[in-house]
Amino acid sequence: MTAVGPLDAMFLLGETREQAMHVGGVMLFELPEDAGRDQVFPDGGREFLSRLYQEMVGARTVDPVFTRRVRRRAVDLGYWSWEPDGEIDLEYHVRLSALARPGRYRELFELTSRLHGTLLDRHRPLWEMHLIEGVEGHRFAIYSKIHHAMLDGVSALRFLQETLTTDPDRTNMPAPYSVRTKSAVETPPLGSLVRVVPDLLGLSPVALKSAVRALLMEHSSVAFQAPRTIFNQSITGARRFAAQSWPMERLEKVRAITGATLNDVMLAMCGGALRTYLLEQNALPDKGLTAMVPVSLRGLEGQGPGGGNSLATLIADLATDERDPERRIRRVMDSTSYGKTMLSQLSPLQNLMIGALGLGVAGPAAVLPGLAGRTPPPYNVVISNIPGPVESPLYWNRSRLLGMYPASIVLNGQALNISVTSYDHQLHFGLTGCRRTVPHLQRLLGHLEDSLQDLERL
Template sequence: MSQLTSVDAVFLNAETDTTRAHIAGLGVVDPATCPGGRLTAAALAGLISRRAHLAPRPLRRRLVQVPLGLDRPYWEDDPEFDPARHISEVTLPRPGDDEQLARLVAALHERPLDRSRPLWELVLIHGLAGGRAAVYMKVHHAAIDGVMAAEALAALLDLSPDERDVPADETAPQRAPGTAEMMRDGLLRMAGHPLASALSVVRSVPLLDDVPGVGSLPGVGRVARLARGVLGRREHPAADTPAAPPTPFNRPIGARRAVAFGELPLDDVKRVGRALGGSVNDVVMALCATALRTWLDKRGELPAGPLVAGVPISLRRPDRGADEAAEGNMTSILAAPLATHVADPADRFTAVRADMDRMKRRFTESGGWVRDLSALVPAPFAGAATKLALLAAPMTGMRPLNLIVSNVPGPQFPLFLGGARVLAYYPVSLVTDLSGGLNITVFSYDGTIDVGIITCRDLVPDPSELVDHLHDALGELTELLRD
């Protein structure tokens, strides 16, 4: 038996008519090595049926709500679980190009998941040019974080076209508590919430100057430093993160989405990093800074100061392994300046690398604020509080962040899904009024960096332009090596 954590519940409660809180991936595959040369929905349903239990949060689990909303929902195994009910097939019309695929994925990503069933959906897409196929799979963020998503994906993949043997599922089905037990536990938790909330306040006040949008408010830094002094905590490196400036993608988002994807050669990115003295992540962040600078400058919207990027950071510890799966989402956000205001490419890279180093050192001291703040409000009122925060942000002009930029390292060897070789894997994440109407997520796989960009279509109608700018940005940094 497991229950949503306070962070899980934030993602569940964050959904509105314009905000969808699921994350997804788009795998482009070559079905030539499948039985019969074709990947089918039936084959994928069988694969998931045999391996659903291997995912860190099993794919067969559904939500069970507590009566009257007295407590956070529970997870239980769906007694009628059938993977085929979650899988559909579509065929793109000719010519089956990437632009058609991107439009289809954007439309699929706009649709909410059915909360009466396990919170995932898979669409098998035929008709891509060159005999390719694609698999789009989305999972609700309340059920899974980025690391768990990668582990769930790994459970379905093989190292060759031949399916590996996996142990059978011998665990007893998990059931949620009965109604009376859920209500009793919910009332007890509400009675103890003032104490739990007080402890969360004690933990979170010293970290307030790390909360995006809050840390830049007058007096917050002084209060946080005072709290650290009273509690005897050592002072961490200064944040000096500016307020996020206004941009065209920091306006109220709508319900429509636009998607673009592309690839960058990983060897070139590594070569730039080695030559300029930075990591792959430093290069990725610098490329995003350059692409955004170009995009904003073309529109006459380039701010005089840096943008502020939210960078998701996993709080999972490698030594805990599968034990942490029951603890739900373990993700926080690092808010870092993105030096879009620096004109010289070399100076821009240096600024990005220095800012990321400084913010990562600070994050090691203060990364737990997401968990503590999410636990401040009792469960019966948490949903309303989350929605109020999302609604209030555009009305008050609050901009905690300009956008999300995420870099997920992946395997550097080919993988196979149901016998089909995975050619590329593009992440498709989420946008909100608080995080901005633009999200750039990259995933390194088999020698490439696969880029997935999702936007609010009302704010950034054609994100493929940003993919082009990323290529230009890499060329610009590569040119520095020749000078």
């Protein structure tokens, strides 16, 4: 029996029917050339995928991370803890689905939207994986989701990477849940959590002042300085998901011209897209929007101080009130530089607690009925950049991975999430929004392209 970490517990505490607390994503694959094309009536790889599915549910080993379920017992003084499920049912967790014809990306992302809007069963380990056949262009997809209390996005991506290979002919590749990675997440015993307190008490007056300034100073467009927008209203449990990829080379050219980081270029790209989207809705506020940006605290070995989640946060100015793209990216650069300076003055555990505060400041609107949209939001949108395998193409059981699109959490009062990951010289954007609060979410994809073109003209 192990304790649920403090930040992990926040994701369990904050979950409601309207506010699911799982993260996930879509991996898009190209079927091998000989799958379903050697017959008079091609089956679109159905037999190939059926065989893969049987191998997945027949896995003999399951990583302990994926067998644990959450419990809240009186002996734990009301605190959540993890316990192993000794009879995990893989046929429940792993499912085979098919798209309706014609199997376009539109149908794939509609299915993803529905799957992402349903809660995970807390009586079981908190994850699911869906093998999806029938994607046009001789392709298939895997949609997976896992509760944020179990893993953060960086850890989840590490598990996925362990299942992939650069060898296009390799077979018998494992499913993510059957791999024991060197960076597997270990949750601390309940008693070890008290060691966080001395570290927090170790904040020097200067560091404490820096942390407070990082949350409150208007110059950095930080918490409680964001304008009210249509994104900061009540949400429903239904989701909409949209995704697209952009060549990393295009953003690298902007980075070289401006001296920004690649992440700054991505944030400026989002800022321009959100500006156009809100102008279309006649809902652009006079003040610039801000984004909460999670920052991973995990080292090269994947270890961090927070159990399933090791995240700090900073607040970025998206400068949506700025028409000029060059001035917009300069403001983004100033705000992220300031935030990184603040984080560098804190220890990993102090950063973890500041990260919890960064997530927690959205809490009142998220958990108190009727509050969302009535009070100033701490930030307007969450934008995450999860580093992935950048260089070589990867394969799973001879199927080439074409794209990996993250799907994340939206909160009551925070109805839009933009998550990005890198792979094979591309940035893959996944947009998750409340189906009712964020209308025409897919239009943001076109606005992202237009915003990038504006930056390329600098």
